[in-house]
Amino acid sequence: MTFGRYPAGGLAFPHRDLLGIAQLERHEILYLLDEAEPWVDLNRQPSKHSDTLAGLTIINAFFENSTRTLLSFEIAGKRLGADVVNMHAAQSSVKKGETLIDTAITLNAMRADAIVIRHGSSGAVDLIASKVDCPVLNAGDGSHEHPTQALLDALALRHALRERGEAAEDFTGLVITICGDILHSRVARSNILCLQALGASVRLCAPPALMPAGVETIGAEPFHDFDAALEGADVVMMLRLQNERMQGQFIPSAREYHHLYGLTLERLKRAAPDALVMHPGPMNRGVEIDSEVADMLDRSIITRQVEMGVAIRMSCLDILTRRTRGVEGWT
Numbered sequence: 417m418t419f420g421r422y423p424a425g426g427l428a429f430p431h432r433d434l435l436g437i438a439q440l441e442r443h444e445i446l447y448l449l450d451e452a453e454p455w456v457d458l459n460r461q462p463s464k465h466s467d468t469l470a471g472l473t474i475i476n477a478f479f480e481n482s483t484r485t486l487l488s489f490e491i492a493g494k495r496l497g498a499d500v501v502n503m504h505a506a507q508s509s510v511k512k513g514e515t516l517i518d519t520a521i522t523l524n525a526m527r528a529d530a531i532v533i534r535h536g537s538s539g540a541v542d543l544i545a546s547k548v549d550c551p552v553l554n555a556g557d558g559s560h561e562h563p564t565q566a567l568l569d570a571l572a573l574r575h576a577l578r579e580r581g582e583a584a585e586d587f588t589g590l591v592i593t594i595c596g597d598i599l600h601s602r603v604a605r606s607n608i609l610c611l612q613a614l615g616a617s618v619r620l621c622a623p624p625a626l627m628p629a630g631v632e633t634i635g636a637e638p639f640h641d642f643d644a645a646l647e648g649a650d651v652v653m654m655l656r657l658q659n660e661r662m663q664g665q666f667i668p669s670a671r672e673y674h675h676l677y678g679l680t681l682e683r684l685k686r687a688a689p690d691a692l693v694m695h696p697g698p699m700n701r702g703v704e705i706d707s708e709v710a711d712m713l714d715r716s717i718i719t720r721q722v723e724m725g726v727a728i729r730m731s732c733l734d735i736l737t738r739r740t741r742g743v744e745g746w747t
């Protein structure tokens with residue numbers, strides 16, 4: 417489903433790679449979302465197969481742990497008919513000392529048609545993209561970007577609003593509070609860019625040690641008081657503490673963090689009466705979010721975010737391989 421607001425053919429998405437939301441124009445974000453809609457429908461059918469990418473090879477190279485992103489990229493590729501291969505760094509020759517660049521050259525030599533990469537270092541995915549001949553999709557690099565997470569979050573939010581009869585093309589007028597470890601979060605960074613591009617006002621809430629300097633300069637409103645950040649918010653997006661990226665002690669204890677920054681039912685009352693709750697996962701229940709909030713059937717859209725992850729990754733793989741496949745208007 418499209419609204420005819422895009423340039424024709426390949427000009428609708430002129431990039432070879434998907435490295436970050438920062439590289440995208442607003443209409444390109446909307447294009448990726450709109451092109452995901454048929455895949456949402458397909459994924460809800462008993463038979464979910466398409467031959468769109470038949471004959472193509474996709475390599476998922478994950479240098480960091482993942483459940484949602486890895487599985488949804490694998491499912492997305494398979495539902496599109498591609499041959500999908502997963503490379504887990506822990507079982508690869510990276511453990512024997514192979515460099516990132518040599519790994520990239522090796523994957524390239526196997527003539528993959530798209531490479532999906534997660535890496536613990538910010539910028540590592542851009543580096544690999546500069547060494548290979550095929551489209552590269554960033555599945556999360558360090559604390560830099562996680563573009564498909566922001567896109568799936570936008571798609572999940574769009575669907576939740578539509579189901580409530582709030583059929584909006586974008587998020588103009590919405591106040592969205594993102595709370596958690598903003599400093600280390602690639603999800604926060606990609607979401608700030610994506611949500612703002614789609615018209616939302618973004619509030620960021622974190623303890624002082626976990627708030628990056630200068631967030632006002634990118635148009636976000638910083639808070640250290642969670643109650644104030646929640647006041648009247650339409651959407652509350654909770655983020656976990658990224659302990660694997662912390663060197664040293666950033667919070668006194670998980671218990672104190674929960675007291676000040678955990679989303680409880682009581683605290684959620686400060687947000688708009690029907691405020692939606694989001695979390696990219698994995699959740700640490702009882703730390704940044706209580707189970708009674710995470711599992712609210714009418715307010716939490718956390719499992720819908722996971723559902724939309726498959727559709728958005730199908731959209732990205734489809735669009736980024738159109739030039740390879742010689743789709744009319746994309747060559």
Ligand code: CP
Binds near residue numbers: 482556565
């Ligand atoms: N949201 C997210 O990236 O989850 P995974 O780490 O499980 O992929």
